[in-house]
Amino acid sequence: MVLIDTHVHIDFYSDPLSIALEYERLGIYTMFVTNLPEIFNKHLSSFSNFKFVRLCLGYHPQVSSEYKLNKKLFMKSIVSTQYIGEVGLDFQNVDKIIIKRQIEALKFITSEQFNKGRIYTVHSRGTEDEVLNILIENNVKHAIFHWYSGKVTTLEKIAEKGYYFSLNPRMLYTKNGQKIIQRIPKKSILFETDGPFARINRKIITPDTLPDIYCEFEKIIPNFEDTVFTNFRRLLFEKDYLS
Incomplete structure (x- = not known):
């Protein structure tokens, strides 16, 4: 069985290459998210031949x-990947101009000219x-x-659209996180570390700790490893054949 990590910031570790090689050695299928097209472009040549680590083209809302x-660089870079992230919206502590910038950027990034066959x-x-x-x-x-943390009613709408949720280990330690985990349909569950930002017992999550983290999830979601693997395999099939 292959473990999955659908969201990790490898470039924020002190030794990114060694972390990436550890993901490779352990055979953990990994989505290496980036915060800017410039960062994606910087790492592209180094990660183009990895078997398990997939470099994602991103524009993080918190850098907006x-x-x-x-x-221009986004359009040039997107032909090199089928994985996009981290992208989205975050309106905390920003003014109306930045909110507008974020919305325009996300609409552009997710537009139909780019989204076919991409995750x-x-x-x-x-x-x-x-x-x-x-x-939509x-x-x-x-x-x-x-790392979903919103309303259950919106969660249900997301699941109805066939989208997925990547569970973060920090969710195991908060009441809201536990509530959300219980409400996500099993067919919609994936896993992420958000390393190195999400920590457990103040320790940075590294690839070798994933088996233990999966075991923690197994306590509340039976067959968690199989579920994540099955769902991710389905997502890859949908990306390649149902776009």
Whole structure:
């Protein structure tokens, strides 16, 4: 069985290459998200031949105050990947100009000219309904809501659209996280670490700790490993054949 990590910031580890090689050695299928097209472009040549690590083209909403989306570079880079992330919306502590910038960027990134045959991992903290509406508006077929923390009613709408949720280990330790885990349909469950940002007992999550984390999830979701693997395999099939 292959373990899955659908959302990790490998470039934020102190030694990114060693972390990536560890994912490879352990055979963990990994989505290496980036925060800007420039960062994706910087790492592209180094990660193009990895078997398990997939480099994702991203524009993180939390960098939007400092950086506008480089649309020209995004369009040039997207031909090199089928994985997009981290992208999304986050309106905390930003003004109306930045909110407008984020919305315009997400609409562009998820537009139909780009979304066929591609998987998005999306940031939606506090903006779950807005993100969902944009995905629906642009007819996005394949999306993963990363570390979901919103309303149950919106969760149900997301699941109805056939989108997925990547469960983060930190969700095991909060009441809201536990509530959300219980409400996500089994067919919609994936797994992420969001490393190195999400920590367990103040320790950074590394690839070798994933088996233990999966075991923790097994306590509340029977056959968790099989479920995640089956769902991710289905998502890859949908990406390749049902777009």
